[in-house]
Amino acid sequence: MKYKDFKKEFHGYCRRCINERLGIHYVHKDCEYWEFPETCVKCGEVKNIVVGIRFFSRMKMWKVKDLQPQEKQNKNARKS
Numbered sequence: 001m002k003y004k005d006f007k008k009e010f011h012g013y014c015r016r017c018i019n020e021r022l023g024i025h026y027v028h029k030d031c032e033y034w035e036f037p038e039t040c041v042k043c044g045e046v047k048n049i050v051v052g053i054r055f056f057s058r059m060k061m062w063k064v065k066d067l068q069p070q071e072k073q074n075k076n077a078r079k080s
C-alpha cells in the first residue's frame with residue numbers, strides 16, 4: 001500500500017486499529033501523533049491518533065497488498 005493511500009484510508013485512526021487492518025506491527029516510534037488524544041474513528045476510544053508514519057517505517061506498509069476486512073457496514077456499502 002502506498003503512503004498516499006494510507007493517509008486517505010487511515011485518517012483519524014489510532015495505532016492499534018492501523019496495525020489490525022494492515023496486519024503489521026507499528027510501534028510507538030514508527031508513528032507521528034496529534035498533540036492531544038482524540039477519539040479514534042474506528043474503535044471509538046480516546047487514543048493517540050496517528051497523523052503520519054516516519055519515513056523509514058513506511059517500507060512496512062509498502063509490502064501490504066490486502067487490508068484486513070472492514071466491519072459489516074462497510075462491506076454492505078461496497079455491494080450496493
Ligand SMILES: [Zn+2]
Binds near residue numbers: 041042047
Ligand atoms: Zn482505534
